[in-house]
Amino acid sequence: MPTKKRPRRNNRAKTKTQHEPAPGGTSGGAGERAGKIQVRMFRVGFGDCFLLTLPTAQGPRYILVDCGVHSKGNIKLEGTSLLEKAFDNIAQVTGKKLSIVIATHPHQDHISGFGSFAKQFGEFSISEVWMPWTEDPDDPQAKSLHDKRTTLVSRLQAHFAALGMSEDIGPAAAVANMAGNAPAFQALHSGFGVGAKVRYFKAGDLAKEPAGIQGLNVSILGPPTDQKFLAQMDPPANDHYLRLRGGDTGGAGMVEPFDRQQWSFAKEDPSLAWPELPEAYKKELRSRANSAVDELAFALDQCVNNCSIVALLSYQGLNLLFPGDAQYGNWESWVKSSGSASLLSGVSFYKVAHHGSVNANPKEALEKMPDAKFAAMMSTQSRPWPSIPAPGLLPALDRKTGKQWVRSDAIAISGAPSAPAGTVVPPVFQEGDFWFDYFVG
Amino acid sequence: MASPDSTSGRASLPPKSPKPRPIAPASYRPLKAYAFDPSQGKYFGNYMTLNVKYERLQPGPIGAQIAVIDYDASNDCYYEPVNLDEDAILIRDGLDPSESDPRFHQQMVYAVVKETIERFEFALGRPIRWRAARDPKDALYRGKLRIFPHCMQEANAYYDPSLHAILFGYFAAPADDELNLPGQTIFTCLSHDIVAHETTHALIDGIRPYFMEQTSIDTPAFHEAFADIIALLQHFSMTDNMRETIAGTRGLLEMGELAPYAQPGSKGAQINAEIARDNPLVALAKQFGSAMKLRAGLRSAIGTKPGSHELETKTEPHDRGSILVAAVFDAYFTSYLKKTHDLMSLASAYAGASAELHPYLVNRLADAASKTAKQFEHICIRALDYCPVTDIRFGDFLQALITADYDLVPDDPYGYRSAFIDAFRSRGIRPFASSYSEEALRWGGPQVKDGSSLQCFGMNVSLQQQMADEDFRAAQEHNAKIITNFAKQHAVELGLDPIAENCKIDVFSFHPVLRTAPDGRPLLEMVAQVLQTLTLPDEGGKPAAKVHGGAALVFNVDGTVRYAIHKSANRLAALQAAYRAQLSNHSALSPYCDVSNAQVNFRALHRGY
Ligand SMILES: [Zn+2]
Ligand SMILES: [Zn+2]
Numbered sequence A: 001m002p003t004k005k006r007p008r009r010n011n012r013a014k015t016k017t018q019h020e021p022a023p024g025g026t027s028g029g030a031g032e033r034a035g036k037i038q039v040r041m042f043r044v045g046f047g048d049c050f051l052l053t054l055p056t057a058q059g060p061r062y063i064l065v066d067c068g069v070h071s072k073g074n075i076k077l078e079g080t081s082l083l084e085k086a087f088d089n090i091a092q093v094t095g096k097k098l099s100i101v102i103a104t105h106p107h108q109d110h111i112s113g114f115g116s117f118a119k120q121f122g123e124f125s126i127s128e129v130w131m132p133w134t135e136d137p138d139d140p141q142a143k144s145l146h147d148k149r150t151t152l153v154s155r156l157q158a159h160f161a162a163l164g165m166s167e168d169i170g171p172a173a174a175v176a177n178m179a180g181n182a183p184a185f186q187a188l189h190s191g192f193g194v195g196a197k198v199r200y201f202k203a204g205d206l207a208k209e210p211a212g213i214q215g216l217n218v219s220i221l222g223p224p225t226d227q228k229f230l231a232q233m234d235p236p237a238n239d240h241y242l243r244l245r246g247g248d249t250g251g252a253g254m255v256e257p258f259d260r261q262q263w264s265f266a267k268e269d270p271s272l273a274w275p276e277l278p279e280a281y282k283k284e285l286r287s288r289a290n291s292a293v294d295e296l297a298f299a300l301d302q303c304v305n306n307c308s309i310v311a312l313l314s315y316q317g318l319n320l321l322f323p324g325d326a327q328y329g330n331w332e333s334w335v336k337s338s339g340s341a342s343l344l345s346g347v348s349f350y351k352v353a354h355h356g357s358v359n360a361n362p363k364e365a366l367e368k369m370p371d372a373k374f375a376a377m378m379s380t381q382s383r384p385w386p387s388i389p390a391p392g393l394l395p396a397l398d399r400k401t402g403k404q405w406v407r408s409d410a411i412a413i414s415g416a417p418s419a420p421a422g423t424v425v426p427p428v429f430q431e432g433d434f435w436f437d438y439f440v441g
Numbered sequence B: 001m002a003s004p005d006s007t008s009g010r011a012s013l014p015p016k017s018p019k020p021r022p023i024a025p026a027s028y029r030p031l032k033a034y035a036f037d038p039s040q041g042k043y044f045g046n047y048m049t050l051n052v053k054y055e056r057l058q059p060g061p062i063g064a065q066i067a068v069i070d071y072d073a074s075n076d077c078y079y080e081p082v083n084l085d086e087d088a089i090l091i092r093d094g095l096d097p098s099e100s101d102p103r104f105h106q107q108m109v110y111a112v113v114k115e116t117i118e119r120f121e122f123a124l125g126r127p128i129r130w131r132a133a134r135d136p137k138d139a140l141y142r143g144k145l146r147i148f149p150h151c152m153q154e155a156n157a158y159y160d161p162s163l164h165a166i167l168f169g170y171f172a173a174p175a176d177d178e179l180n181l182p183g184q185t186i187f188t189c190l191s192h193d194i195v196a197h198e199t200t201h202a203l204i205d206g207i208r209p210y211f212m213e214q215t216s217i218d219t220p221a222f223h224e225a226f227a228d229i230i231a232l233l234q235h236f237s238m239t240d241n242m243r244e245t246i247a248g249t250r251g252l253l254e255m256g257e258l259a260p261y262a263q264p265g266s267k268g269a270q271i272n273a274e275i276a277r278d279n280p281l282v283a284l285a286k287q288f289g290s291a292m293k294l295r296a297g298l299r300s301a302i303g304t305k306p307g308s309h310e311l312e313t314k315t316e317p318h319d320r321g322s323i324l325v326a327a328v329f330d331a332y333f334t335s336y337l338k339k340t341h342d343l344m345s346l347a348s349a350y351a352g353a354s355a356e357l358h359p360y361l362v363n364r365l366a367d368a369a370s371k372t373a374k375q376f377e378h379i380c381i382r383a384l385d386y387c388p389v390t391d392i393r394f395g396d397f398l399q400a401l402i403t404a405d406y407d408l409v410p411d412d413p414y415g416y417r418s419a420f421i422d423a424f425r426s427r428g429i430r431p432f433a434s435s436y437s438e439e440a441l442r443w444g445g446p447q448v449k450d451g452s453s454l455q456c457f458g459m460n461v462s463l464q465q466q467m468a469d470e471d472f473r474a475a476q477e478h479n480a481k482i483i484t485n486f487a488k489q490h491a492v493e494l495g496l497d498p499i500a501e502n503c504k505i506d507v508f509s510f511h512p513v514l515r516t517a518p519d520g521r522p523l524l525e526m527v528a529q530v531l532q533t534l535t536l537p538d539e540g541g542k543p544a545a546k547v548h549g550g551a552a553l554v555f556n557v558d559g560t561v562r563y564a565i566h567k568s569a570n571r572l573a574a575l576q577a578a579y580r581a582q583l584s585n586h587s588a589l590s591p592y593c594d595v596s597n598a599q600v601n602f603r604a605l606h607r608g609y
Helices: A010-018 A082-094 A108-116 A140-162 A170-176 A182-189 A237-241 A279-305 A328-335 A340-345 A363-368 A393-401 B102-124 B192-207 B218-236 B239-248 B251-257 B273-278 B280-291 B293-299 B317-351 B359-386 B394-408 B416-426 B469-489 B569-586 B602-607
Strands: A037-042 A049-054 A061-067 A097-102 A125-132 A197-201 A206-208 A217-222 A310-315 A318-322 A349-351 A375-378 A405-407 A435-440 B028-034 B047-053 B066-068 B077-079 B145-153 B157-160 B165-172 B185-187 B503-516 B522-537 B544-556 B561-567
Touching: A037 A082, A037 A318, A037 A349, A049 A082, A061 A082, A061 A108, A082 A097, A082 A108, A108 A182, A140 A170, A140 A279, A170 A279, A217 A328, A279 B145, A279 B165, A279 B602, A310 A328, A328 A340, A328 A363, A328 B569, A340 A363, A363 A393, A375 A393, A375 A435, A393 A405, B028 B102, B047 B102, B066 B102, B102 B145, B102 B192, B102 B218, B102 B359, B157 B192, B157 B602, B165 B192, B192 B218, B192 B359, B218 B239, B218 B293, B218 B317, B218 B359, B218 B394, B218 B602, B239 B359, B293 B317, B317 B359, B317 B394, B317 B416, B359 B394, B359 B416, B359 B544, B394 B416, B394 B522, B394 B561, B469 B503, B469 B522, B469 B544, B522 B569, B544 B569, B561 B569
Parallel strands: A061 A097, A097 A125, A125 A197, A318 A349, A349 A375, A375 A405, B066 B145, B145 B165
Antiparallel strands: A037 A049, A037 A435, A049 A061, A206 A217, A217 A310, A310 A318, B028 B047, B157 B165, B165 B185, B503 B522, B522 B544, B544 B561
C-alpha cells in the first residue's frame, strides 16, 4: 500500500492535473473525462459491486459487474445498507439502463443485490445477463455440480446451526455466503423479467460487441470446462463419510460409537488412576474433531469461487480484467498457457480477485502483467475474514502497479473496519461518498 | 507352564523350603488383535496374538512410551479404560477381539503401536525415546506418544505432531461400502494397517524431525509411501497370514511357471503386469487399502508394469507415493521369487499343474515370504539413519537403502540390493548419483584431501538401551558439544554450506547404535544429525524464511566419519519457496485461516481436501 513517506513522482502529478474532474463531479458517473472508460468501485462492505461506464458515439453505456455483500460483512451508512445506497447510485447514474449485468459466481457477496433489489431491477432496461456456464440449467454437468453443492450447503448449514456456531466467523460464515441465493438467481435466470438476454459463458468464449456496444469485445478466460480442472469446482467426494449434526435427512446424526450408559467413564472415578487431560488439550482435540466439516466448508467455498467468470474486456485498445473471486484452480486452467503472457501484458486495469486473498492473485499471473502500466482496485474489508486481504499480496501490488491501486476500505465508514492507518489513496483514484472512480487509460 | 519335573511323578521327594522361589518376570505380553480388520471376519489368520515386550501398565493402557487415552472429542466423553494387568485379562492373553467393547480397541491399538515401535527399535539398534521438547504445555503423559482410539467422527486417522498424538476416527459405513453394512460403525483403530501406518508417521517424526518440513513434491509422498511400506511389510511378515494366502490359491504355483522372468541374474524389471494379475500377495495388498480411498491409491501401483516416466506426471502425494511403494514391492517379490525358485521348480516337476500345493510346500513358501518381508522391513527402517537430515527425495532413499544394507551385509547373498536398484530404476526413480551401480549409489565420506580420514574424538558411545534418564541426558549433552565443535570445524569437508551470520550449524541428534548382521556380527556405530539453518529475508525484506539443510553423519566407533550425507540449504531455498507457494495456491483454507505450509499436515493429507 502506498504510504505517506513516499515522495510522489512527477509523472503521477501530471496524470492528476490532466484528469482533474469537473468540480462537484464526483457524485455523478457519466460524462466526465469524456472518452474514457470509467470504473466505479463501491464500498459495500465485504462484497463486490463495480459499475463500468463505456463512452460510445451513442452516449455512455453501462456494465454492472456483481452487486452483492456478505451478510456478515454488511455495513451501513446513516442507517442504510451501503449496498442499497450503491444500488440507488447505479439507478441514478445509469438512468436505469444497463447494457450488461455480469454475475461472476454464485456467492452472496457478489449477487445478493440482484435478489434484494430484484423488483427495482425489474424497472430497468437491461440488455444482457451473464453468468458462468456452471449456472446453466440446461447443462447436465452444471446441474450435477449445482445439485451437489446445494445439498451440501444445506447440510452444512444445519450442522453448524445444530452446533450453535456463529455465522459471523469461520467456516459457518463461508457457508452462509453460499446460502440464500435463490432470489438472486431467480431474478438473474429470468433476465429480471425485462427481457434481458441470459447468456452462460465458459473459458474460450468470445463475446463480440455484446449488447450492441460497438468496439467492445469480451474474452472469457474462466471458468474452464476441461475435465482436468472440473475437480476444482466439484465439491469434495469424501463428504459421504460425514454424519453432520442435524444435517442429515432420515435422522442419521452423529454416531455414538458405544453405548454411553455402559461405557462412558467419569474420570473422577477414584478406582482408576487415570490422569485427566488438561482442558486446553481437550479443546485442541475438539477443534480437530470439527475440522473435517470446517475444512469441507472451505473446500466447497473454493469450488464456488473457481466457478467465477473471468472476463477480459477490450475497448478502445484498453483491456480490463475482471476475475471475480477466481482462486488458483481457475487461474491455473489458463495462466500457464502460452497465450496468457500476451493477454496479461496488455492489461490496463485489474480488479483484484477474491478481495485480495492469498491464492486468488497468483504470482504467475501478476508477474505477467505490465510493470507500472496498469491500475488495480480491490474491494475488501477485514470482516468477516481478518486474513483478507493477504498481507503478502500488498507489496507485490505496489511493485507491479507502481503503487496505482486502491482498496475499498480506504473509505472510512463509521462502525466499519477500515484500511490500516497510513493507507494513502493515489490521486488517480477519485473518492466519492462511498466509492472510488478510476478512469482507464 | 508345566515343567518336566512336575509331570515326572517323583512326588516322594521331601518338600524344600516353604519360601516360594522367585519367578523371573515375563519378557513378553501376549495380546490378541485383528490381523487385518473386523470386516475380514473370523477366518483363521484374522485373529492373531501379538507378543509385545512386557512392561507394567496403568489402565489405559499407559506404558513408558505410549499412553492410550480413550477421550472422544466428538462426543466429549471418556470410555472406560482397560487394565491389561488385571488377572482375568492376563490369564487369557488379553481380551478377545470385539467390535463393541472399547477396551478391546484400546488393547489392540496398544499392541500394534508397541509392536511397530519394537520393530523400529530392533532395526535401528537403539531404543526409541520421544523428544520431550515438542510436547505441549501439559506435564501429564510427558514423553509418551498419546493414542486416542476414538477421537473423532471422521473417516480418517492421523498423526498430529503438535499434539504428539495419533487420532483415530470412527464413522458410519457409507451405503456403497462392499465389506460393511451401511450405517455400521467402522473403527479405524481396529485396522492393523492403519495403526501401523500412523505409528510409522510418529516414528519418522521422532527419527528425522526435519522430514516434516515440506521442501518438495516428494516430502508428503515419501511420508505416505514409507508408512504404507511398513504397514504392508508387517502383514507379509506374519507367517500365518502368508500360509493362508498361499494355501488358499494356486497363484504362487503359476508364478513359478512364470519364473523365467525372475531368473537370478536376468536384467531389468523382474515383476510385470502378467505376474501381478495372478499374484495373491498383490491382490491382498490392494484389498487392505480398499477401505479408505486415498490409501488404496498408495497401493494401486503394486505389481503393475513399471513405467519410467510416471514420476514426471504424478504429483498428488498418494499417486506419487504409490510409485515408491511399488518399487519396494517389486524388489520384494523379485527377492521372494529368487528364494523360492528351487521349491517352485521341484513342485511343478513332481505335481504338474494340477494338484493343490502340498502343505509342506505351503509352509516353506510362507516361511520364505515372511522372512523376506521381515528383512525388507529392517532394511527400509535402517535406511532412515542413512537418509539426509532434510528434504528427503525418493532417489535419496534408494541411496540410503543401498548404503545401509551394504554396511551390514557387505556381500548381498540374496541379491536384495540389485533387486532394489533394478526396481527403482524401472520405475524411473532417479538418484543424484552418477549411475545406478552399487558403488555410485553408496553415499560418500567427507571430502578430504589425499584420501585421509576425518575423525571426531571423545564421543560417548556407550549404548543407551539400559541407560537411566539422567545418564542418557548427560551423554547427549556431552556428545552435542563434541559433535557441534567438530561439525563447525569441518563444515566444508562434511559438505555443509559455509558458516555465516545467517547460516548456522546445530547438532540435534546423536545415537550410538548396535546392529546385528544376519551372520550374527555386531556393528557398533554412531549416527548424528547436523542441522544447518539458513535465514532469508522475504519480499518485504523483513521477517525471515528459514531453510534447513545439513548432514547426517555416520561414524565408526573410533570417531572416523564413514558417511557425510549432506544437503545444501542455499541450494534448497528456491525450490522450497516455490513448492510452498504451490501448496498455498491449492489450499482452500489459506484465504481464511492462518495456515502454514511449512509442515506436513497428515490430517489434510489423509483426508484429501
Ligand atoms: Zn467474494
Ligand atoms: Zn466468492
